[in-house]
Amino acid sequence: MRAALLILLAAAVLGAVATAARAAAPSTPPETSFTGLDSSQLPGADPADVQIAAAPTSLVELVNSTAAVFPPAGGPARQTLTLGRLFSSAAVDRSNDDTTDPRVLYDPLTRRFFGAMFDITRTETVFGATATSDPTSPRTVAGFQSQGCPDQPRLGLSTTVVVLTDDLFSSCRGNGGFVGGEITVVSKQDLLNGIRPRASHFGPSAAFEAITPAASLAPSSTAYLVSVATTGTAIGIIRVSGATPSSLPVQTIRLARPLRNPPAAPQRGTNVPVDTGDPRVQNAFVQNGILWLVLTDGCGTGGSRSCARVLAVDPAHPRVLLDRTLALPNGRFLFYPAIAPDSRGNLVVGFEYSSPAAFPSLAYAYMRPDGGFGAPADAVRGTAPNESGRYGDYSGAAVDPADPGRVWIAGEVGGAVGGTTLGWSTGIAAVRVPAQPPALLGDAATRRGTSAVITARVYPEAARTTSYVEFGRTSRYGSRTRARTAPATIRAVAATFAVPRLRRGATYHFRIVATSARGTVRSHDHVVRVPR
Template structure:
């Protein structure tokens, strides 16, 4: 487990993770934690106020982002800072580890993000700072808001414009007090409307352009992603285009058991972006096709140049019913991984992940998800704020992903964060992925349906058990099971069968889930 509500008073936690050669650095609102890769915490949690105390700026520090620069061997952390008492300063703090060991000394900077609104009548302050990396610079984008006591009290602070700052790596990594900074303000989309919540990409490899991407907020229903590029050599120049994607809408809030209040899923802004081998991956919260459930939307975009961007594939992840606050990453073999929170009316908010294997999996699909940390209680706290995002990091060795997501624990209210490592996409797929038994009289039993579980990985997987859970587990039964205690080599399959026998009359559909539990060693 990572930091929890017992460790920080700030909600939501905004969990982030970065993997280095020997350490994991985890950031949440508003503290830093360092672990070795066996999960042992190195020292104590350090609050951001203490970590950045040497800058001599007193303000609330929030919305952390952290990445590991594999090329240069440094951790890079950013966080927003605003003086919410006197409204005299607004910064994005940047910290860079001097080496690949995060327990050592860090260079620390305060980058001024205080501006004026478009009518030049009020000061603006940064919110939701995002972080990207190329071979030559880091990229920090913020939404600038007009802040004052009344709007903070009423949660009605006005959005002004979006900024992007390009900060040169050579000066940043060497601790130079004079940074090379280029600032773009009042950023607009290709259609001319104000851009919002731009995600710069964490770039793996070398490219002539840094790519940035944002959901288009021209209305509550959109079919556009706004894509931007900034050249990585010479004087930075910002360019933009629009990309047509399947329509997406604002996500509804997420269901949870034993609680009258759903979990807030915010809006459909993009939550992270990664570029590798001329493709750009990104993810967001959206509504499903019936607009009844939040799902985790994801995209793979061809991005060798801004003029040729095109959608390669996209999809939506529903988890146990609702899925939200996804983070996506990809390795050099185009294996993608997505971490997210999932819940339903019968499943407490839990941490989960899924993925796909390069070009071998069908387009527009992810594999059967893994629920790696089950929630244990409902969550009702601070307007049921969740997220605002999850974290994922490709290991510097390139063979695994480290992930962190939020889950609901006890006592309510209590959020936790959970860290896991995955060697690749989930190994098992189940076919068919779902089955409808049709209408069955109370007291009668349907015919059986056979399901096939296939090991799509190159590793051996041992299945410990096959169980039924979910909303109405008592109305379904496993009638044959060749999977429990079986060991599946690469490409091998096993089967199990289930049937439906409703115990009492209900007008609604009866639902259940089948879970395959692998042994921990596999």
């Protein structure tokens, strides 16, 4: 698959002049991959609604009816149990309840699992937190009564709060109409202490439609939520700083390119297409002060294909930092992406795809800090079409806390479970981004009198990196500044170089060079003209 795939990039970077995305090495095959849960666990539960979370001693997959606990390196499940049993506690037995729409996160800061779901039987959205890093350890569970049908609960957290959002419909049966989005903020510490958490509830409101809370991957007292405007021309950001906020104003950031509804995807073996959903945020996380999000977008001429759209946002100074599209050619449609970062600052994008020649399958690609994509690699191939008319509704991606260079992905794949194309299967894979040279972003050159100032953000990719500026009267350069060293970090390191005493009336060329043991990267050629 990798040799046949082409990556199409579209960028919108605000602020400094952007470095061109470097052609990245192809994604490598998964370190391990296997088939996960399928529709035989609860025939008739559709779609799969796949989630994945990794702890040092276990790997957890949730689907629409069931949970499975795998060894930390993957392989056959050690235990399976219903969602109702997983979200039961000493106070409430939900083991026989009708449940759906699960979410799960492993929080490395507290070494606990946090989960959420919709209990249809009790008409409740349910939070849960484990007592230890064992996903089956005793749990603190809190149910919140709903005034309708809270569809697709979405889960996020910070150091202080856990946030659950949903889209409320008037009924789960028949023709229930959309009422508005809801946001519930609860005290994380109360959950950790094993008591019913303090909570604040907002909505239903159209302003909160499909809003998704982000997972904070480092200590942060602020939780962020993000959504897409119904017009597709902007995103909305909400900040939550405590368990009892008085209001949740939405801050709007306009997009350089509008989002479009993704079309249904063709698939091998049938004329029934795959439902690719809509351009809502699929998942989001915060790392080093940057909010990352991914969604399915309509791309190509007139939005004729479905693709992944990845955005990086600076929520402190509201602006889009990076906007990239991952598209597959040759009739392939991409849908239900999920993202997670690796330990070197790259972004893993897990996704499903199909085409007239391919059953629905699981694959992944990665994106470097400069926005360059590595050609995708298959993870788990589907074996049959899916003719149920429903697919997704979401996939999962999670960093492995025992080895942060490894990212787990999981998603629905085509499989004729029970001998019928109405059934489904899931795939799980552990992937690792190949070693990368440094990345440069936002390089620019400006003149100050008879001096030139050259700046950039250097991403060392977790390797000690030296950078310097080459300059001269032609693009052959010939001279260079003194080198500067950046530590082995995943954070962006600001690099500023000054070249003084330039000749009046002359034209000079400049470029930044960054090098580590993993390779060398060079910026654009920048031209500065010095007036007489």
